[in-house]
Amino acid sequence: MTESCSNLVSPRIAIVVGEQSGDNLGAALINSLRQQFPKAKFFGITGPCMIAAGCESWESADELAVMGLFEVLPHLWRLLQLRRRLISRLLADPPDVYIGIDAKEFNLSVERRLKAAGIRTVQYVSPQVWAWRQGRVKKIADAVDLMLCLLPFEPKFYQQHCVQARFVGHPLADQIPMHTDRTAARTALGLPLDIACVAVLPGSRHGEVTRLGDDFAQTIAWLIQQQPSMCFVAPMANIQVKRVFTSALERAGVLSKVLLLDGQSQQAMIASDVILLASGTATLEATLIKRPMVVAYRLSQLTTWLLKGLRMVKTAYFSQPNLLANKPLVPEYFNEQVRAEVLGPAILKQLQRPDRSVLEAEFLSIHEQLRQRASEQAARAVAELLQQKA
Numbered sequence: 001m002t003e004s005c006s007n008l009v010s011p012r013i014a015i016v017v018g019e020q021s022g023d024n025l026g027a028a029l030i031n032s033l034r035q036q037f038p039k040a041k042f043f044g045i046t047g048p049c050m051i052a053a054g055c056e057s058w059e060s061a062d063e064l065a066v067m068g069l070f071e072v073l074p075h076l077w078r079l080l081q082l083r084r085r086l087i088s089r090l091l092a093d094p095p096d097v098y099i100g101i102d103a104k105e106f107n108l109s110v111e112r113r114l115k116a117a118g119i120r121t122v123q124y125v126s127p128q129v130w131a132w133r134q135g136r137v138k139k140i141a142d143a144v145d146l147m148l149c150l151l152p153f154e155p156k157f158y159q160q161h162c163v164q165a166r167f168v169g170h171p172l173a174d175q176i177p178m179h180t181d182r183t184a185a186r187t188a189l190g191l192p193l194d195i196a197c198v199a200v201l202p203g204s205r206h207g208e209v210t211r212l213g214d215d216f217a218q219t220i221a222w223l224i225q226q227q228p229s230m231c232f233v234a235p236m237a238n239i240q241v242k243r244v245f246t247s248a249l250e251r252a253g254v255l256s257k258v259l260l261l262d263g264q265s266q267q268a269m270i271a272s273d274v275i276l277l278a279s280g281t282a283t284l285e286a287t288l289i290k291r292p293m294v295v296a297y298r299l300s301q302l303t304t305w306l307l308k309g310l311r312m313v314k315t316a317y318f319s320q321p322n323l324l325a326n327k328p329l330v331p332e333y334f335n336e337q338v339r340a341e342v343l344g345p346a347i348l349k350q351l352q353r354p355d356r357s358v359l360e361a362e363f364l365s366i367h368e369q370l371r372q373r374a375s376e377q378a379a380r381a382v383a384e385l386l387q388q389k390a
Contacts, residue, residue, distance in 0.1 A: 010039035011096040018064030018103025020204045021281040023047025028171050032379035064103045111143040124148040137161045148378050169372025176288040185271035197231045199272035201282050204237035211298040213248035215338050221252045222344035232258045235265040274350045284320040290363040292350035295319040295332040
């Protein structure tokens with residue numbers, strides 16, 4: 001068991017993230033926790049934003065950026081070794097609290113070991129256990145002292161299974177303005193003001209972009225055939241992703257037609273009229289920026305068969321706006337549907353949709369619901385957990 005109350009003055013806080021969105025959440029949480037504990041020490045598996053916020057980096061978050069049930073297999077030995085090293089180090093010198101941000105499978109397995117050893121554990125960003133593999137909730141109860149939920153309907157599910165959970169809102173809803181300026185964003189990016197513009201976001205993970213890149217590039221080629229004047233902007237999460245997507249654009253013969261950006265994803269979305277993107281946190285950003293979108297998701301055939309064949313999926317939607325509204329606000333396409341002749345017409349339909357103002361009102365309602373000062377709420381919940389067990 002970690003030592004008690006003296007550590008409330010300068011608690012030692014371990015944080016582990018597994019991708020860019022988690023890094024952003026981690027950095028914002030660190031800044032808010034410093035308001036509660038100015039002398040706190042932070043360390044763990046980090047991205048650059050967390051390092052900039054003063055977190056000591058033991059490993060890079062890129063090491064955990066793997067998705068899919070079977071896609072993880074080539075990386076399994078490396079991940080197991082990383083987990084073993086992390087657990088050993090944390091047990092040898094226990095933190096006052098361990099906070100896992102996303103990276104669910106990895107973090108929950110670590111949290112289970114640490115909680116059994118008496119170390120306080122928090123999972124920030126709930127697994128979609130309410131949507132698929134609901135039986136995991138018992139293992140979650142064994143792993144976490146507190147679940148911090150970004151979506152308003154999640155705590156009710158956990159309370160039914162005796163897991164302490166709190167809805168804190170979503171940090172993106174706090175960061176993104178309620179209304180954005182498309183003209184200013186286009187001017188800043190050097191994009192024309194008077195033609196249709198599509199933002200293209202194929203994902204932030206190498207494997208994700210490998211699976212979607214060619215289809216997205218071919219969709220751009222299809223759209224150019226329909227509307228040659230259309231412009232395209234593609235923000236790239238990192239150099240690895242940029243390399244993969246650049247190759248896909250070259251194969252489709254459209255590299256010269258796309259403005260590639262290093263980061264600046266929100267600016268690109270604001271500048272756009274419609275967004276083509278991979279399912280994930282970016283779909284929530286697009287919702288908060290209030291742009292029509294077309295969402296794509298691709299997994300291996302084996303993973304898909306397992307999820308569908310064993311009826312492990314319990315929800316009708318996978319994109320954030322549709323999940324939050326519990327209805328199909330935006331089109332979403334999965335696996336074999338992800339091809340240019342499907343995505344291209346869907347984008348044109350979104351550009352021309354007559355109910356755009358109705359859609360924007362739905363997005364505004366979601367934004368208002370999620371804007372709760374999430375990082376402050378999360379920091380307060382962590383502080384209360386430390387005080388409960390002090």
